[in-house]
Amino acid sequence: MSYLQVAEPITLPCGVTVKNRFVKSALSETMATDDHQPTPLFNRLYHTWAQGGAGIVITGNVMVDRSAIAEPGNVVVDDRVDFASLKQWAQAGTANNTQVWLQLNHPGKQSPKMFSKQPVAPSAIPISGPNQRAFNAPRALSTAEVEAIIQKFINAAVLAQKAGFSGVQIHGAFGYLVNQFLSRRDNQRQDQYGGTLANRMRFLMNIYQGIRAACGNRFPISLKLSLTDINLDGFTEEDFQAVVKTMAALGVDMIEVVGDDYENSQIGFSGMAHLLSQLVATPIAISGGLRHISAMEEALGRRDAQLIGMCTPMAVMPDLPNRILSAAYQPFGLPFTIGNQRLDDRLKSIIVNGYCEAQVKRIAEGKPTKVYTNPWRSVLASVQLHGINGLRTRRIQ
Structure with a gap:
């Protein structure tokens, strides 16, 4: 019997009890078929993670729209999905009393050139910055198209529930479409989905409320947000807090807050997490840089969070929660620096993605x-998995 706080169960607002505080946060598998269907590889992977001891396992980036893909090998869940394969995936992931939640996403204008000649967005504002060349300029969605995408999220959640997934997560982080609607810089619409923050939240709120109405009050629905999306001219800290408070009031079951590195943060991750946990009663999960048991226990003890999210470490150590609970865990380093700032900035996402996807x-x-310690092996792994597309930028962060 473990006396660690991470071993304690937690009951979500919807009434579902999770066996412990460990969350395997989303990690893109990029193993779907060319037609974006799940394969048997997903079954073994998620069964392994389920047996590894996490209370909640969140899937990688699942797209709700077949015409809007974020990465090579993304699964799409829509009316064309191979439902039998989807059910097998859910069954494998719910072994060992594990909650497996399907993460639902639409990239908006952050669909790379390799997938979208002209992506869509709240407004026709192109991506700027060092990665802008990887993305074509978007066109603005019509109001009817916005509402059609909302329905795609709802339909994907219904399919997930029917297939046996325990819950879903709405991806509102990392500059994807939900985040684009929340951003004053990216969303300059003149209809009911733009303007005030209340209007900019409408897209997210309608997705959530639509899923809740369709899937019922006992079906966990989570939201993922990232502190790295905060900026003064788009999505401010005050906006971030308002979204958290609004979604908590609506009844969302968990809000996952992603930061830079909880144990060595440059953006005050622990302070913001603590503030959010005081603002709302909704369970907060924090993900990013948690490697040591002492830091996990401190985060729970300080009420910075109620759940502990881990992503990259569980690509290498899929039974990490079991190891912690049995006192058999030792932190380990990962090869995410080349040692050259310019190359690190340019290749960081490729190094991280290549490493994780190869291990997965x-x-x-x-x-x-x-x-392994050589980051160039991660770059090579990305090319081996995806060809030349493995060297291309997939998102702006």
């Missing part, structure tokens, strides 16, 4: 993971 595929194939 090994788990899915029944092979042991590999911890």
Whole structure:
């Protein structure tokens, strides 16, 4: 029996009890077929994570719109999904009394050139900054198209529930479409989905309320937000807090807050997490840089959060929660720096994605993971998995 706080169960607002405080946060698998269908590889991968001890396992980036893809190998859940394969995935992921939640996303204008000749967005404002060349300029969605995308989120959640997934997560982070609607810089619409923050939240609120109406009050619905999306001219800290308070009042079951590195933050991750936990009664999960048991226990003890999210470490150590609970865990380093600031800035996402995706595929194939220290191996792994597309930017952060 463990006396750690992370071992304690927690009951969500919807009434569902989660067996412990560990959340395997979303990690893109990029293993779907060319037609964006799940494969048997997902079954072994998620069964392994379920047996690894996490209370909640959140899937990678699942698209709700077949014409809007974010990454190579994304699964799409819509009326064309292979429902039998979707059910097998859910069954594998719910082993060991595990909650498995399907993460639902639409990239908006953050659909790379390799997938979208002209992506869509709240407003026809192109991506700027160092990664702008990876994305074509978007066109603005009509009001009818906005409402059609809302329905796609709802339909995907209904399919997830019917297939046996325990819940869903709405992806509102990292500059994807939900975040684009929330941003004053990206959303300059003149209809009911733009202007005031209340209007900019309408897209997210309608997705949530539509899923709640369709899937019922006992179906967990989570929201993912990122502190790295905060900026003065688009999505301010005050906006962030207002979204958290609004969604909590509507009854969302968990809000996952992603930061830079909880244990060594440059943006005050722990302070913001603590503030949010005082603002709302909704459980807050924090994800980013948690490696040591002492930091996890401190985060729970300080009420910075009620759940502990881990992503990259569980691509290497899929049974990490079990190891912590059995006192058999030792933190480990990961090869995410080349040692050159310019190259690190340019290749960071490729290094991280390549490393994680290579390890995830090994788990899915029944092979042991590999911890290595040379980041160039991660770049090579990305090319081996996705060809030249493995070297292309997938998102702006």
